[in-house]
Amino acid sequence: MNYLKKYNGIVVHARLYSLKFCKIILFFIVFITILYLCMGTIFYKNVSPSAPRGIYMIAPNQNLNYGDFVVVKLPVDVPKLKAPKGYPMIKKIQGLPGDVYRIGEDAVEIHGRKYKVYHIDGLPQNNIIGEHIVPKDEILFLNDPDISFDSRYLGTISKKNIEKKVILICSFDEKD
Numbered sequence: 761m762n763y764l765k766k767y768n769g770i771v772v773h774a775r776l777y778s779l780k781f782c783k784i785i786l787f788f789i790v791f792i793t794i795l796y797l798c799m800g801t802i803f804y805k806n807v808s809p810s811a812p813r814g815i816y817m818i819a820p821n822q823n824l825n826y827g828d829f830v831v832v833k834l835p836v837d838v839p840k841l842k843a844p845k846g847y848p849m850i851k852k853i854q855g856l857p858g859d860v861y862r863i864g865e866d867a868v869e870i871h872g873r874k875y876k877v878y879h880i881d882g883l884p885q886n887n888i889i890g891e892h893i894v895p896k897d898e899i900l901f902l903n904d905p906d907i908s909f910d911s912r913y914l915g916t917i918s919k920k921n922i923e924k925k926v927i928l929i930c931s932f933d934e935k936d
Contacts, residue, residue, distance in 0.1 A: 804831055804850065804926055810908035811850045813933050816926035824899070824925060826871075828853045831923040832901060835914060840882030848923060851910050855900025863887045868902065868912050876906040877913070886915040 792802070804816040811829065824830070834847040854870055855861055861870035868875045868887065879885065894900050898916035902908070911917065 801924075804848070804924075806850045807932070808850075810903045810905050810910070811852065812928055812931055814928050814931040816850060817929045819925040819927045822925050824853055824856070824919075824922075826853055826856065828925050829928070830901075830925050832899075832917060833921045833923060835917055835921055836884060838882075838884065838909075840880075841909065849909070850926065851901035851908075852903050853899055854902040855894045855911075855916070857894050857896045857898065859894045859900065860891060861894065861900060862891050863889050865889065868900075870900060870902070875902045875908075875912055878906075883909070884913045886913065 802818055806813055806816060816829065816831075819828075829850055829852055831848050832851050834843055834845055834849055837843070837845045854873075854875075859870060861868060863869075864874075864877075866877055866879075868877060877887075894916055897919050899919060899922070900916050901910045901914075902912065903910050
């Protein structure tokens with residue numbers, strides 16, 4: 761009989777911990793749901809090598825600065841990439857309104873840094889060779905990898921296409 765009481769005591773004890781765990785999980789589900797209803801999408805996943813791969817979360821501060829990552833909607837259809845207009849992309853801000861940048865035959869240059877451009881059939885080539893100024897209410901997005909599909913091909917993109925500024929919270933990339 762004593763064995764059964766101890767056994768039952770252990771089962772009751774385990775049930776209490778299980779109940780606490782379920783309450784914690786339920787709290788987080790309700791909390792995330794309320795955040796989603798108030799703010800829209802909270803987390804974004806990037807598996808493309810054009811930006812650091814991982815999970816991004818909306819940034820608490822939505823002021824835009826150089827080097828910030830944002831989720832921006834693709835302004836045009838790009839059948840070659842199977843990407844429809846409005847497709848969300850994670851891109852890095854390199855040029856703000858009033859900044860001067862130069863488009864060459866094989867690169868876009870801003871702030872002393874060149875970003876390689878590949879001339880590939882099926883990709884937009886909206887850039888005119890020469891010196892340009894980022895227009896008011898537009899942004900120049902250039903990610904670090906040479907293979908990135910960004911303002912090298914699309915030109916400046918309207919701020920209206922920006923969904924949210926995001927920060928990387930969990931990287932999928934290996935550290936060197």
